Amino acid sequence: MVELFEKFRLLQSEMRLEVVEDVSSPESSLSHSISDANAPSFCSADFPISTATLPNGKKIPLLKSLLTSACERNCHYCPFRTGRDFRRITFKPDELAKAIVDLTAKGIIQGAFLSSGIAGGGLRTQDRLLTTAEILRKKYHYQGYLHLKIMPGAEYDQVIAAMQLADRVSINLEGPNTQRLQALAPQKIFFDELLEPLRWIERIRQTLPPWQGWKSRWPSSTTQFVVGAVGESDLELLSVTAWLYQKVRLGRAYFSGFSPTPDTPFEDRPACSPWREHRLYQASFLLRDYGFDVEDLPFNREGNLPLETDPKLAWAQTHLIHMPVEINRAEIKELLRVPGIGPKTAQAIVSSRRNHRINNEEDLKRLGVPINRAAPFLLVNGRRLQHQLRLW
Numbered sequence: 001m002v003e004l005f006e007k008f009r010l011l012q013s014e015m016r017l018e019v020v021e022d023v024s025s026p027e028s029s030l031s032h033s034i035s036d037a038n039a040p041s042f043c044s045a046d047f048p049i050s051t052a053t054l055p056n057g058k059k060i061p062l063l064k065s066l067l068t069s070a071c072e073r074n075c076h077y078c079p080f081r082t083g084r085d086f087r088r089i090t091f092k093p094d095e096l097a098k099a100i101v102d103l104t105a106k107g108i109i110q111g112a113f114l115s116s117g118i119a120g121g122g123l124r125t126q127d128r129l130l131t132t133a134e135i136l137r138k139k140y141h142y143q144g145y146l147h148l149k150i151m152p153g154a155e156y157d158q159v160i161a162a163m164q165l166a167d168r169v170s171i172n173l174e175g176p177n178t179q180r181l182q183a184l185a186p187q188k189i190f191f192d193e194l195l196e197p198l199r200w201i202e203r204i205r206q207t208l209p210p211w212q213g214w215k216s217r218w219p220s221s222t223t224q225f226v227v228g229a230v231g232e233s234d235l236e237l238l239s240v241t242a243w244l245y246q247k248v249r250l251g252r253a254y255f256s257g258f259s260p261t262p263d264t265p266f267e268d269r270p271a272c273s274p275w276r277e278h279r280l281y282q283a284s285f286l287l288r289d290y291g292f293d294v295e296d297l298p299f300n301r302e303g304n305l306p307l308e309t310d311p312k313l314a315w316a317q318t319h320l321i322h323m324p325v326e327i328n329r330a331e332i333k334e335l336l337r338v339p340g341i342g343p344k345t346a347q348a349i350v351s352s353r354r355n356h357r358i359n360n361e362e363d364l365k366r367l368g369v370p371i372n373r374a375a376p377f378l379l380v381n382g383r384r385l386q387h388q389l390r391l392w
């Protein structure tokens, strides 16, 4: 166990760029948007475990591990890139699977995220990841949460196999387009290696019956971008994100703010501001859950979001301040444009209106509307709220 601990500890210290399963919303503060899973913490048993929030909102302790930190590729930002001098760690598939099962049995983890450096090509690396997952599910009958990474170069049948074993699968696009990817990771191929497998995942979900093995539905998919290393704009990142939400039903885009690693080609480049990450998350939720289009977002001339203002508030300040939303008549899509009102609150307002009119601040508070944020953009029975008058 001591040797295992040391292996996980060494891996974890370099896996900070890999973000998995967290929750944020346009209504959340900065501290909530920085992924719990991005900041390794140590559990009571002293194993390097991250806390992750699953798509259903449940928080679980998650082991984030690579099958190997050896890699033959040369991504400019990555601590695992070939030729970098540090101690590489490799697990045998059964060794890693057994460690996950043991940690689960001890109550230390409830899930695992498995990725790998590329050693011997993407296809062979994917096979080893699949073998690990198969051992977990078939030999050890592991029922816990499993997120599997799809390797660049994996084949269609391997993607199906991964989807049959995992609760979530992901492929990191890294950059928003070919040009940016080339600057980040010269050996990765944007369309063939990264975008196409994301399309396969959606095609599989659309055309094959749901897998009936470990659970009754196909897994969700995510991707990740490295932000701030090669001059890409927020507009570039959010345009491809919007496309992914619409065309391949991506579950979630992650934005991993670049932070320089010594002894890499990008070691002298500045780190990305956490505020940029935060605004990108807020904007991506507006695209996914709030009915916003990319054109609605308040980009500046360089195609970046303002760091100092919440993008939803910025939109409302230019569009709603002179045309506030009437709370008793507005449709859900209009309510979702009001700062402070998210999908659950909008639904609660519409449900409540079937039985009663909303007449005052107390009614709004009962429905979960944060008065301070929403009042300037609302009318109640045709009148502005007293609260709002005090604000102005």
Ligand code: SF4
Residues within 6 Å of the ligand: 071, 072, 073, 074, 075, 078, 079, 080, 081, 082, 116, 117, 118, 185
């Ligand atoms: S493929 Fe690139 S990003 Fe992935 S481990 Fe290797 S060097 Fe790092």
